[in-house]
Amino acid sequence: MNLTINNVVHEFEVDEDTPLLWVLRDTLGMTGTKFGCGVAQCGACSVLIDGQVQRSCSIPAAAVEGRDIKTIEGLSRDNSHPVQQAWIAEDVPQCGYCQSGQIIAAVALLEANPKPSDDEIDKSMTNICRCGSYSRIRKAIHRVANA
Amino acid sequence: MSNESNSRRNFLRGSAVAVGGLSLGFSLSGCSPSANSAELTADPQGLASDVSVWLSIDTSGIITVRVPSAEMGQGVNTSLPQLIAEELDADWSKVISETAPHTSDFVNPSTLSRGTGGSSAVRRWWPTLAKAGAAAKEMLMSAAAQRWDVPVSELSTLNSTVMHSASGRQAGYGELASAAGQLSIPENPVVKSPADYTLIGKPLKRLDSPAKVNGSTTYGIDIVVEGMSYATVAASPNFVGELISMSEADARAVNGVQDVIEMPASHYVNSGIQSIVAIPDTVAVVANSYWQAKKGLAALKPQFSDGGAAGVNNASLTAGFMAALDQEGVQVRNDGDISDSLSRAEKLLEAEYAVPFLAHLTMEPMNCTAHYQSDSVNGDRLEVWAPTQGQSHAVNVLQQAFGLQADQIRLHTTFMGGGFGRRFEADFVVQAAMISRAAKKPIKMVWSREEDLQHDYYRPASASRFQVGLNAEGLPVAWKNVMACPSVAQRNFSAAVVNGADPFSVEGAVNIPYAIENQLVTLKQHDTSIPVGSWRSVGSSHNGFYVESMMDEVAVAGNHDPFELRRKLLQHEPRFLIVLDQLEEKSGWKQAPAAGRFRGMAIHESFASIVGEVAEISIAENGAIKIHNMTCVIDCGKVVNPSIIETQLASAMIDGLTAALRGGIKIEEGRVVQSNFDTYKLMHMAEVPAMAIHIVDNDEAPGGIGEPAVPPSMPALTNAVFAATGRRVRSLPIEPSLA
Ligand code: FES
Numbered sequence: 001m002n003l004t005i006n007n008v009v010h011e012f013e014v015d016e017d018t019p020l021l022w023v024l025r026d027t028l029g030m031t032g033t034k035f036g037c038g039v040a041q042c043g044a045c046s047v048l049i050d051g052q053v054q055r056s057c058s059i060p061a062a063a064v065e066g067r068d069i070k071t072i073e074g075l076s077r078d079n080s081h082p083v084q085q086a087w088i089a090e091d092v093p094q095c096g097y098c099q100s101g102q103i104i105a106a107v108a109l110l111e112a113n114p115k116p117s118d119d120e121i122d123k124s125m126t127n128i129c130r131c132g133s134y135s136r137i138r139k140a141i142h143r144v145a146n147a
Numbered sequence: 148m149s150n151e152s153n154s155r156r157n158f159l160r161g162s163a164v165a166v167g168g169l170s171l172g173f174s175l176s177g178c179s180p181s182a183n184s185a186e187l188t189a190d191p192q193g194l195a196s197d198v199s200v201w202l203s204i205d206t207s208g209i210i211t212v213r214v215p216s217a218e219m220g221q222g223v224n225t226s227l228p229q230l231i232a233e234e235l236d237a238d239w240s241k242v243i244s245e246t247a248p249h250t251s252d253f254v255n256p257s258t259l260s261r262g263t264g265g266s267s268a269v270r271r272w273w274p275t276l277a278k279a280g281a282a283a284k285e286m287l288m289s290a291a292a293q294r295w296d297v298p299v300s301e302l303s304t305l306n307s308t309v310m311h312s313a314s315g316r317q318a319g320y321g322e323l324a325s326a327a328g329q330l331s332i333p334e335n336p337v338v339k340s341p342a343d344y345t346l347i348g349k350p351l352k353r354l355d356s357p358a359k360v361n362g363s364t365t366y367g368i369d370i371v372v373e374g375m376s377y378a379t380v381a382a383s384p385n386f387v388g389e390l391i392s393m394s395e396a397d398a399r400a401v402n403g404v405q406d407v408i409e410m411p412a413s414h415y416v417n418s419g420i421q422s423i424v425a426i427p428d429t430v431a432v433v434a435n436s437y438w439q440a441k442k443g444l445a446a447l448k449p450q451f452s453d454g455g456a457a458g459v460n461n462a463s464l465t466a467g468f469m470a471a472l473d474q475e476g477v478q479v480r481n482d483g484d485i486s487d488s489l490s491r492a493e494k495l496l497e498a499e500y501a502v503p504f505l506a507h508l509t510m511e512p513m514n515c516t517a518h519y520q521s522d523s524v525n526g527d528r529l530e531v532w533a534p535t536q537g538q539s540h541a542v543n544v545l546q547q548a549f550g551l552q553a554d555q556i557r558l559h560t561t562f563m564g565g566g567f568g569r570r571f572e573a574d575f576v577v578q579a580a581m582i583s584r585a586a587k588k589p590i591k592m593v594w595s596r597e598e599d600l601q602h603d604y605y606r607p608a609s610a611s612r613f614q615v616g617l618n619a620e621g622l623p624v625a626w627k628n629v630m631a632c633p634s635v636a637q638r639n640f641s642a643a644v645v646n647g648a649d650p651f652s653v654e655g656a657v658n659i660p661y662a663i664e665n666q667l668v669t670l671k672q673h674d675t676s677i678p679v680g681s682w683r684s685v686g687s688s689h690n691g692f693y694v695e696s697m698m699d700e701v702a703v704a705g706n707h708d709p710f711e712l713r714r715k716l717l718q719h720e721p722r723f724l725i726v727l728d729q730l731e732e733k734s735g736w737k738q739a740p741a742a743g744r745f746r747g748m749a750i751h752e753s754f755a756s757i758v759g760e761v762a763e764i765s766i767a768e769n770g771a772i773k774i775h776n777m778t779c780v781i782d783c784g785k786v787v788n789p790s791i792i793e794t795q796l797a798s799a800m801i802d803g804l805t806a807a808l809r810g811g812i813k814i815e816e817g818r819v820v821q822s823n824f825d826t827y828k829l830m831h832m833a834e835v836p837a838m839a840i841h842i843v844d845n846d847e848a849p850g851g852i853g854e855p856a857v858p859p860s861m862p863a864l865t866n867a868v869f870a871a872t873g874r875r876v877r878s879l880p881i882e883p884s885l886a
């Protein structure tokens with residue numbers, strides 16, 4: 001199987017039905033994308049596929065061959081991406097476990113809608129944060145929008 | 148412990164590290180031997196002094212602080228370094244932190260055990276860390292004094308720099324670190340007085356944020372060990388049944404499956420903290436990847452016996468609690484004369500309350516990586532990488548499970564995707580090690596979310612009955628509170644159980660702050676087959692709801708404003724009065740809310756912090772509750788990092804509100820019915836109310852911040868529901884529709 005992840009082509013062998021999440025984590029060692037539920041409920045596993053946010057636990061890797069996949073590792077290593085910067089400026093993460101997924105979801109939102117209202121944020125930011133960092137996530141999104 | 152050994156505790160030692168620079172450690176070896184000394188001498192890594200270092204400054208000026216507490220999101224990897232940085236006059240941008248290795252140098256000397264909980268990290272470690280920072284600063288100043296041949300008294304420090312203002316000379320800490328490391332360590336370094344603080348009280352940025360926004364933080368689930376395989380498990384769904392059948396051939400036929408391992412129910416006692424680890428009958432599938440292990444487990448279809456739990460369901464459990472309220476309990480408080488005062492009361496209020504079991508649902512499911520190496524010549528060795536809040540407990544239990552000495556076990560603490568009390572338990576650590584020993588290779592064991600939700604140590608369900616007598620002024624003069632609650636401590640900390648009363652069950656009920664002359668509080672311990680454990684704010688998570696709901700009933704019955712009622716009963720508690728005043732003002736309590744909006748309030752002390760909250764809600768036409776905003780005021784004593792406090796309070800309120808709105812484990816045939824976030828719903832962004840958080844600033848001893856905002860959130864909400872609907876919520880969760 002071939003996948004293009006963060007602009008790099010990876011070739012590997014896995015069971016056909018392996019979800020993208022487990023290819024990223026176990027096969028390719030890209031552990032920034034997290035496992036939270038495995039049933040498309042929490043968003044911890046969010047990645048961008050052709051720029052759209054998707055829950056990688058519920059997409060077979062085989063279904064996204066040839067697509068442009070972006071993970072948290074592909075945003076920037078040095079935290080220079082504006083969403084990462086805003087997350088640091090607002091000190092968003094608590095345990096941080098959900099934050100890769102939250103950031104990916106925010107990137108997709110801001111790409112589609114550079115100045116989202118609170119309502120629009122509510123509608124598109126549907127990932128769970130068990131630590132309840134929601135108000136700061138909202139603030140960080142507004143910070144990017146207003147930069 | 149003798150006074151002499153007390154005075155020798157925490158003595159500092161230090162050295163120039165091999166590559167230059169200054170490092171400081173503490174030795175706890177001055178402690179006199181005690182029953183628990185095995186914990187202390189346990190030095191699993193057999194490590195030399197360099198890993199006992201708490202604080203080091205390298206020649207480039209980077210200051211590394213090793214944190215004894217586990218970072219679960221609560222911010223200890225920032226707040227504890229902040230305490231050192233203050234005394235050190237450090238440049239915060241040069242400070243980094245890491246979780247300390249698990250050696251005897253990082254155990255809590257007062258418990259001789261290492262673990263993180265009880266909202267205690269800052270309270271516990273402040274004096275120790277302040278001393279370390281102050282000592283390092285004095286050494287750096289002495290090194291500068293020697294270099295410039297001037298008296299130390301002419302020097303000052305700021306931003307990681309020692310300055311001699313008379314001559315204009317200055318030197319950075321990095322430049323001075325190696326020379327400082329050669330000096331002897333001051334016996335009694337002088338710590339600052341709060342008036343001189345420049346970093347404590349500031350919202351310094353978290354040190355762990357950068358690695359948490361680019362995916363590079365290593366959580367337990369991210370550990371990779373050379374040659375490891377993956378495992379996932381299914382434990383007896385009703386906790387007590389035994390494995391009776393499985394399709395092993397089908398599991399082994401799944402591509403990548405290596406092994407099927409049965410682990411009979413087991414039971415260990417940590418004699419140190421008197422904690423029992425009981426692991427139900429469990430079967431594990433080992434495979435080349437997690438996905439293959441998961442498929443293997445699905446094909447295995449393990450079946451378990453009912454173990455006598457067949458009749459256990461929510462209705463039977465509730466009936467059990469209600470019946471237990473009628474049985475005689477242990478008196479935990481008896482002031483005045485309750486019978487006489489109740490019989491002479493002008494008005495008598497009676498109410499029964501109940502709450503359900505709650506799951507922890509840490510965002511990162513339970514997992515652990517272990518490598519068990521059998522060696523009949525040199526002795527076996529076990530290395531574990533564990534997202535654990537309770538290192539000493541885990542090591543102790545592993546010793547018993549495998550018959551090992553502490554020095555045969557090496558434990559690494561990883562970052563954690565949440566803890567909330569769940570990660571005190573050692574069940575998942577033992578399981579991983581057992582699988583590794585059986586599979587004869589390193590194993591990363593990961594639980595599915597379903598396993599995590601269905602095999603928790605739940606916040607106990609419980610029930611509470613009140614009889615409250617009011618006098619002619621409508622004030623309570625008799626307070627009788629009968630409780631029925633499963634014991635958490637009986638299993639996980641039985642040393643704490645005194646006279647048959649679990650202190651966790653009664654906290655927040657036995658110590659209500661109100662001046663009520665006659666009080667009788669009793670506890671009937673009522674255990675069930677559902678395992679229980681510490682959940683954020685522990686006993687206060689139910690007793691805060693019970694007591695503050697009942698107080699609202701008293702206010703209504705006595706025709707008092709809820710703030711006024713509490714003021715009358717808290718005249719002897721000036722800190723409560725300040726919180727009440729600020730809460731009343733910040734919430735705009737005296738101004739009527741907008742049309743259709745209703746408010747409720749509650750105040751509760753736990754973990755040495757007082758928190759008051761006001762919830763403002765409306766009820767939609769379909770009966771759904773909308774929480775518009777929460778106002779929260781905390782007195783947590785001296786403030787270390789207001790930004791972290793704010794996040795912890797917001798987090799705790801969301802926890803409490805979620806529990807009040809829809810928390811609760813459903814049980815059928817003794818097993819948990821819900822399986823994932825689709826059936827156990829957490830709060831999403833869209834539902835989270837606006838939150839205004841205010842911190843009372845004072846110089847009192849620091850209180851906890853991780854938990855105390857949970858208890859008042861639930862009654863603040865349900866008291867608002869009463870204001871809106873006239874319906875008293877006496878059982879949680881609140882019904883989904885109040886229409
Ligand atoms: S792990 Fe994919 S949505 Fe939860």
Ligand code: FES
Binds near residue numbers: 094129131
């Ligand atoms: S920061 Fe912990 S789950 Fe979001």
